[in-house]
Amino acid sequence: MMMNMVQSINSALALEMERDPSVVILGEDVGVDGGVFRVTDGLLGKFGEGRVIDTPLAEAGIVGTAIGMAMNGLRPVAEMQFMGFSYLALNQMINHAARMRNRTRGRLTVPMVLRMPYGAGVKALEHHSESTEALYAQIPGLKVVVPSTPLEAKGLLTASIRDPDPVVFLEPTRSYRMLKEEVPDGEHLVPLGKARTVQEGDDVTIVGWGAMIPLIQRAVADLQASVEIIDLRTISPMDSEAVVDSVKRTGRAVVVHESPRSFGPGAEIASRIYEGAILKLEAPVERVTAPDITVPLPKGEDHYYVNERMIKEGIERTLRF
Amino acid sequence: MLTDDFDPTKGEMLRVMDEEGNVEASLMPKMSKELLKKMYRNMLLTRMADDKAVKLQRQGRLGAYPPSKGQEASQLGPAMVLKEGDWLIWAFREMGALLWKGVPLQTLYLYWMGNELGNVYPEGVKATPSVVPVGSQIPHAVGIAYASKLRGEKDITLAYFGDGATSEGEFHEGLNFAGVFKTPNVFVCQNNQFAISTRRERQSASATLAQKAVAYGFPGILVDGNDVLAMYAAANEAVERARKGKGPTLIESYTYRMSDHTTSDDWRKYRSKEEVAEWERKDPLKRFRSYLSAQGILGDEASLAKELTDIVEKAAAEAEAVPLPSRSDVFTHTYSDIPPYLRSQMGGGGK
Numbered sequence: 001m002m003m004n005m006v007q008s009i010n011s012a013l014a015l016e017m018e019r020d021p022s023v024v025i026l027g028e029d030v031g032v033d034g035g036v037f038r039v040t041d042g043l044l045g046k047f048g049e050g051r052v053i054d055t056p057l058a059e060a061g062i063v064g065t066a067i068g069m070a071m072n073g074l075r076p077v078a079e080m081q082f083m084g085f086s087y088l089a090l091n092q093m094i095n096h097a098a099r100m101r102n103r104t105r106g107r108l109t110v111p112m113v114l115r116m117p118y119g120a121g122v123k124a125l126e127h128h129s130e131s132t133e134a135l136y137a138q139i140p141g142l143k144v145v146v147p148s149t150p151l152e153a154k155g156l157l158t159a160s161i162r163d164p165d166p167v168v169f170l171e172p173t174r175s176y177r178m179l180k181e182e183v184p185d186g187e188h189l190v191p192l193g194k195a196r197t198v199q200e201g202d203d204v205t206i207v208g209w210g211a212m213i214p215l216i217q218r219a220v221a222d223l224q225a226s227v228e229i230i231d232l233r234t235i236s237p238m239d240s241e242a243v244v245d246s247v248k249r250t251g252r253a254v255v256v257h258e259s260p261r262s263f264g265p266g267a268e269i270a271s272r273i274y275e276g277a278i279l280k281l282e283a284p285v286e287r288v289t290a291p292d293i294t295v296p297l298p299k300g301e302d303h304y305y306v307n308e309r310m311i312k313e314g315i316e317r318t319l320r321f
Numbered sequence: 322m323l324t325d326d327f328d329p330t331k332g333e334m335l336r337v338m339d340e341e342g343n344v345e346a347s348l349m350p351k352m353s354k355e356l357l358k359k360m361y362r363n364m365l366l367t368r369m370a371d372d373k374a375v376k377l378q379r380q381g382r383l384g385a386y387p388p389s390k391g392q393e394a395s396q397l398g399p400a401m402v403l404k405e406g407d408w409l410i411w412a413f414r415e416m417g418a419l420l421w422k423g424v425p426l427q428t429l430y431l432y433w434m435g436n437e438l439g440n441v442y443p444e445g446v447k448a449t450p451s452v453v454p455v456g457s458q459i460p461h462a463v464g465i466a467y468a469s470k471l472r473g474e475k476d477i478t479l480a481y482f483g484d485g486a487t488s489e490g491e492f493h494e495g496l497n498f499a500g501v502f503k504t505p506n507v508f509v510c511q512n513n514q515f516a517i518s519t520r521r522e523r524q525s526a527s528a529t530l531a532q533k534a535v536a537y538g539f540p541g542i543l544v545d546g547n548d549v550l551a552m553y554a555a556a557n558e559a560v561e562r563a564r565k566g567k568g569p570t571l572i573e574s575y576t577y578r579m580s581d582h583t584t585s586d587d588w589r590k591y592r593s594k595e596e597v598a599e600w601e602r603k604d605p606l607k608r609f610r611s612y613l614s615a616q617g618i619l620g621d622e623a624s625l626a627k628e629l630t631d632i633v634e635k636a637a638a639e640a641e642a643v644p645l646p647s648r649s650d651v652f653t654h655t656y657s658d659i660p661p662y663l664r665s666q667m668g669g670g671g672k
Binding site: 024050051053055056058060061063064065067068069070071074076091092095096100101102104105107108109140141143163164165238241272 | 661
């Protein structure tokens with residue numbers, strides 16, 4: 001049926017909870033209220049308060065509890081209301097979730113998902129527009145997954161819940177209700193760690209993820225050049241082969257992300273392209289990103305967010321080089 | 322209920338055995354002679370293994386190590402009441418508890434020597450590895466207990482932490498969750514009076530740490546942590562409460578760290594010899610020995626010391642004989658599968 005991303009994530013959660021009694025949901029307002037974006041709407045009624053858990057307001061407590069649950073046989077899906085609040089739980093994610101498998105040589109593992117909306121574009125309050133996926137991607141042991149469409153969200157979340165490792169699942173806030181597409185009512189699985197070619201082309205490779213994918217698609221719609229678009233899907237562990245193989249053919253690459261430029265994922269992607277395809281490159285890897293400043297409040301956001309014009313200009317620069 | 326009879330907000334402390342080893346009969350838990358002997362054996366082994374670890378560190382054969390000296394009773398009492406299916410969540414100064422739970426001494430030495438294989442406990446020993454970021458294990462204990470409860474199992478989860486941990490946000494968040502969800506948890510705060518050099522008074526203006534439980538909506542009890550019989554009695558009641566589905570308990574074990582925070586520290590900088598000597602007089606091991614001696618169940622001390630020395634020496638030798646981790650060992654467990662880029666960083670086929 002036609003679903004937006006909120007519905008497709010809800011559907012993935014419901015199906016996994018039906019399939020596997022060890023899947024539980026916990027977070028602030030996830031039960032009665034169905035989450036601040038209504039992603040978990042209706043699940044409390046279906047699965048009861050033992051498995052859909054409205055918690056006290058405490059991010060480290062939520063994530064720490066989820067880690068304990070995961071070590072003792074559950075598959076918790078914990079929700080952070082916004083990415084900007086997930087920092088309170090970084091200690092738990094970095095010092096425990098990410099390294100428990102390694103510390104115990106596989107005796108204890110943390111198969112949990114930490115879901116959160118990320119990114120800008122909904123004219124929200126401060127701390128509600130963060131796109132700091134690089135923070136998590138820097139941590140060995142964590143997987144970082146970002147869906148770009150409703151169908152992708154269902155498939156990637158299903159795979160994340162079944163994954164044996166801790167997954168940070170970033171949901172693009174502005175895409176929650178932006179578009180609808182056909183999504184299967186039943187199970188849909190998209191394996192983690194594999195990028196997706198959104199559109200094939202020969203002149204330049206554009207790499208993006210999450211909310212940037214529809215933006216890139218719009219930006220290239222009226223370009224003369226033949227553009228290949230790669231949706232990275234999993235920031236870490238990254239499918240560098242897919243990116244490098246594409247750039248070997250096109251000879252040019254543009255990375256688009258809404259997180260700040262310096263030390264951002266774009267730097268890592270550019271490095272991998274240089275390491276794997278330098279002799280095929282016709283131009284330096286172009287980065288189209290947010291600037292290295294604090295996210296402005298909505299009145300100043302046009303100075304910050306990546307837009308179609310910036311993507312077009314980036315592509316033109318790399319083609320002209 | 323002991324938690325009714327000893328109110329921490331009134332400063333009341335549970336003590337079964339006084340500093341000379343005399344027992345208050347009305348409070349004495351039922352214990353067989355064999356069990357009492359086994360307890361003394363664990364406490365002595367912990368003391369000897371601890372001394373050995375410090376010596377090994379001084380010789381450069383073991384890394385920085387946090388001594389347990391003085392806290393043997395505090396650790397052992399709660400660990401004793403755990404059944405096989407119950408979980409033990411520790412901080413980093415609980416060697417005696419882990420030995421009782423079934424973690425071999427050589428495994429613990431191996432960890433402190435700097436090898437992750439020292440976190441690989443035998444199959445069936447339900448215990449997490451040490452947690453160095455202070456207090457952050459407390460929410461794990463709540464999650465583990467929640468999972469047991471959700472599945473309708475009777476297993477309970479016991480977590481240790483120190484007085485310093487009670488200042489951390491994760492202590493508050495963990496105990497708050499436990500109170501709200503009525504999880505089958507027992508929280509044991511080993512108040513050894515110091516967080517490295519910082520005194521207990523600087524951690525909290527609360528008169529006792531046990532009384533913090535009141536704010537979370539469950540019972541707390543202040544216990545003489547150098548009295549193994551009192552620690553056992555308090556933990557026994559708390560575990561029973563948790564197992565019956567009546568929720569968590571906070572036990573404050575009032576004890577003293579007789580040695581340094583770790584081998585990298587020097588206690589002379591922040592406390593007097595007189596203070597330490599006063600607590601040496603209250604040594605939990607001496608106290609329990611006096612009791613056993615008076616009961617005539619101490620047994621042959623020389624042969625016990627010899628037996629334990631052999632165990633300690635053998636464990637140290639076995640731990641030292643474990644080969645260094647291979648490159649593959651340190652790379653392989655980052656994820657369930659090694660991603661291609663990581664395999665290439667590992668290189669060389671990962672020998």
